[in-house]
Amino acid sequence: MEVTTSELSTPEAGLKSKILETFARVPILGWLFGTLVAVILEQIVGTPLAWALGLPKIPALFGFLIMLKKPMLIPSSMLYVSLIFLLPIGIVARLTLAPANRLAERLINFSMQGSVLVHLVLLYAIFHIWTGMSDYRLLTLKFTLIAIMVTVSLNVINGYMGEFSCSHPGFMALGAYTASVFSVSLFVNDSMFGQALMPSFLGPFLFPIGLIFGGCVSALGALIVAIPSFRTRGDYLAIISLAFMFIVKSLIENLEFVGGPRGLSSQPDWANLPTVFTWTVVCIWVINNFVRSTLGKALNAIRDEETAANAMTVNTKRTKVVAYMFAAFWAGVAGGLFAHVLGYVNPASFSIQKLAEVLAMVYFGGLNSVYGSIVGAVSLSLLGEALRPLELFKWIAIPLLLILVMIYRPTGLIAFKEFNVLKLIQPKKKKRKEV
Amino acid sequence: MSLLQVEKMTHYFGGLRAVHNYDLQIEPGQIRGLIGPNGAGKTTIFNLITGIHKPTEGSVQLESENLVGLEPHQIASAGLGRTFQNLLLWRHMNVLEHVIMSQYSKMTYGLAGAFFGTVKRRRQEAEAEDKAYGLLELVGISDLALENVLNLPYGAQRRVEMARALAMDPKILFLDEPTAGMNPEELIQMMAIIRQVHKKFGLAIFLIEHRLKVVMELCQEIQTLVFGEVIAEGTPKEIQNNPKVIDAYLGKEAID
Numbered sequence: 016m017e018v019t020t021s022e023l024s025t026p027e028a029g030l031k032s033k034i035l036e037t038f039a040r041v042p043i044l045g046w047l048f049g050t051l052v053a054v055i056l057e058q059i060v061g062t063p064l065a066w067a068l069g070l071p072k073i074p075a076l077f078g079f080l081i082m083l084k085k086p087m088l089i090p091s092s093m094l095y096v097s098l099i100f101l102l103p104i105g106i107v108a109r110l111t112l113a114p115a116n117r118l119a120e121r122l123i124n125f126s127m128q129g130s131v132l133v134h135l136v137l138l139y140a141i142f143h144i145w146t147g148m149s150d151y152r153l154l155t156l157k158f159t160l161i162a163i164m165v166t167v168s169l170n171v172i173n174g175y176m177g178e179f180s181c182s183h184p185g186f187m188a189l190g191a192y193t194a195s196v197f198s199v200s201l202f203v204n205d206s207m208f209g210q211a212l213m214p215s216f217l218g219p220f221l222f223p224i225g226l227i228f229g230g231c232v233s234a235l236g237a238l239i240v241a242i243p244s245f246r247t248r249g250d251y252l253a254i255i256s257l258a259f260m261f262i263v264k265s266l267i268e269n270l271e272f273v274g275g276p277r278g279l280s281s282q283p284d285w286a287n288l289p290t291v292f293t294w295t296v297v298c299i300w301v302i303n304n305f306v307r308s309t310l311g312k313a314l315n316a317i318r319d320e321e322t323a324a325n326a327m328t329v330n331t332k333r334t335k336v337v338a339y340m341f342a343a344f345w346a347g348v349a350g351g352l353f354a355h356v357l358g359y360v361n362p363a364s365f366s367i368q369k370l371a372e373v374l375a376m377v378y379f380g381g382l383n384s385v386y387g388s389i390v391g392a393v394s395l396s397l398l399g400e401a402l403r404p405l406e407l408f409k410w411i412a413i414p415l416l417l418i419l420v421m422i423y424r425p426t427g428l429i430a431f432k433e434f435n436v437l438k439l440i441q442p443k444k445k446k447r448k449e450v
Numbered sequence: 451m452s453l454l455q456v457e458k459m460t461h462y463f464g465g466l467r468a469v470h471n472y473d474l475q476i477e478p479g480q481i482r483g484l485i486g487p488n489g490a491g492k493t494t495i496f497n498l499i500t501g502i503h504k505p506t507e508g509s510v511q512l513e514s515e516n517l518v519g520l521e522p523h524q525i526a527s528a529g530l531g532r533t534f535q536n537l538l539l540w541r542h543m544n545v546l547e548h549v550i551m552s553q554y555s556k557m558t559y560g561l562a563g564a565f566f567g568t569v570k571r572r573r574q575e576a577e578a579e580d581k582a583y584g585l586l587e588l589v590g591i592s593d594l595a596l597e598n599v600l601n602l603p604y605g606a607q608r609r610v611e612m613a614r615a616l617a618m619d620p621k622i623l624f625l626d627e628p629t630a631g632m633n634p635e636e637l638i639q640m641m642a643i644i645r646q647v648h649k650k651f652g653l654a655i656f657l658i659e660h661r662l663k664v665v666m667e668l669c670q671e672i673q674t675l676v677f678g679e680v681i682a683e684g685t686p687k688e689i690q691n692n693p694k695v696i697d698a699y700l701g702k703e704a705i706d
Contacts, residue, residue, distance in 0.1 A: 301565045304564065308557075309553070309554055309575060310563075310564040312543070312551060313551065313554055315540060315542055316540045316551050319540035319541050320540050320541075322502060323534065325523050326500060326532055327526060327618060328523050328526040328555035329555075330555075
């Protein structure tokens with residue numbers, strides 16, 4: 016294969032494949048270094064460069080927004096993106112290729128956990144500096160991270176377990192409201208809940224408890240859905256969970272003490288980037304652990320052949336209910352974070368549109384794959400933001416994209432792939448050529 | 451008391467009587483066969499004993515413990531391992547995962563282990579993997595461990611089912627037509643595996659077969675089932691010479 020392509024290719028194509036080959040050997044660590052340099056560069060020269068290129072401000076989302084709004088500025092925003100991001104990342108990644116590989120190897124040999132931690136710290140540093148340039152970026156990134164949590168947890172049900180659940184927005188709503196009530200009633204002087212019961216400096220420390228509490232309420236909601244719908248297989252769960260989503264929405268709309276349809280506001284600003292980032296990492300870690308254990312793989316066995324799973328000692332009923340509650344828990348936590356990022360929450364934000372968004376992310380990214388869900392959530396969230404200037408046409412472009420994916424990859428972009436962190440962060444060796 | 455004792459088991463599918471007054475005793479280490487024409491209710495009997503269907507009447511006891519009304523996974527954990535006539539494999543999982551999966555009830559690390567990857571989990575998963583490799587070695591497909599089951603040839607898929615059933619440490623192994631659809635070579639290998647398994651684990655085996663050659667060679671006791679009723683029971687020789695069996699199962703020409 017290799018030989019024939021290189022024989023047939025023209026010199027330019029040969030050069031291209033050579034470049035691709037070189038960059039294929041860059042470890043994740045190298046890419047992180049490159050991106051870190053790029054975001055630091057932007058911090059220093061971004062604003063003057065944008066001014067010099069005639070841009071109104073720095074392109075927040077890699078120039079997409081500016082390009083779609085003012086087509087005249089396409090060349091300069093593309094130039095900006097290449098000068099600030101593409102070129103520096105490429106150059107640094109290429110230059111640090113050998114040392115980054117060596118370092119990655121040394122880190123893994125030293126300690127697997129330590130190596131993961133180093134990667135995460137680097138990633139966080141990049142996020143921190145990148146979002147430091149504009150609040151819009153910060154908000155987009157936070158929502159993207161929350162979308163990852165929701166998508167990965169829904170994939171446990173719709174992908175790993177092979178059922179079709181529609182109640183994730185409902186679980187998010189339960190988590191969002193529970194966490195909001197927790198923090199507003201305890202730590203804020205609010206007209207609805209009266210005086211704060213605890214000193215506000217304790218708030219950020221007790222915030223995780225509020226989130227977990229919200230997750231647990233969602234899990235209880237999941238139990239209510241699960242008991243009737245897991246008695247048999249089929250479309251029951253889809254229908255019951257859809258009904259549950261609407262019940263939660265109208266329940267909250269009619270609960271006056273949380274503001275009814277007007278919503279609940281004045282959540283304190285505790286969901287800062289480190290908090291959201293940490294929760295997302297923990298969520299991915301725990302879910303990935305779960306689906307790789309025999310207890311979690313039992314979900315796959317149930318999906319593929321439930322009779323056989325049951326006959327091979329798998330307690331199918333309990334496994335299904337536990338997995339459903341588990342997924343709902345994370346949706347609840349994500350909902351709680353969502354409410355605190357926005358500082359406001361209302362029932363309308365957890366309606367059918369949210370459901371469509373989350374389902375699109377799961378099926379776009381790929382079923383039965385944590386990796387795919389991360390990709391799906393990130394790409395659709397960013398795309399949703401980037402295509403915002405198209406207004407109405409955004410809702411044509413994204414579904415079209417989904418249809419294309421469904422035609423060419425029916426199970427999603429990266430389906431049925433194990434998310435192996437070790438494989439991701441290990442150094443990349445030079446491929447040995449045959450003959 | 452026998453290892454497995456079934457008494458007066460009757461089952462109706464709606465108005466259709468699928469099994470009538472079925473009795474069975476299996477002693478430890480015994481190989482028993484169940485033969486009968488298509489639609490006689492052989493697989494139904496398997497499904498009744500392993501809990502997939504609930505018998506309308508009658509009792510099933512394993513080592514004096516009642517099995518009727520338990521969930522299939524509870525019956526399986528109690529010591530009834532089985533294979534399926536129409537190969538119920540998990541199509542997105544590889545061979546190794548199959549054989550680990552049936553050790554599900556032995557994983558005691560619980561949800562905490564599953565969520566946070568505790569030391570106990572790593573140890574138990576590693577033990578399960580070792581055991582799985584051992585069983586795959588025994589049935590002769592350890593080199594296919596990481597293949598997806600759908601990529602395997604038919605004979606190998608049957609072996610996966612066998613290894614999967616063995617991994618749960620059964621007291622009795624139920625084999626539902628273990629040689630169905632196999633060519634003569636595969637058939638001989640399968641019989642060798644069944645013998646080997648029987649010898650190594652001292653298992654009691656209860657098997658449904660269509661091919662008389664297999665039953666006659668392997669089994670010590672055979673039941674013949676016609677329309678849900680046992681019409682003859684005995685050693686292979688007795689069954690072979692029983693006119694009722696010959697009439698119902700082998701056909702009249704066999705006498706000539």
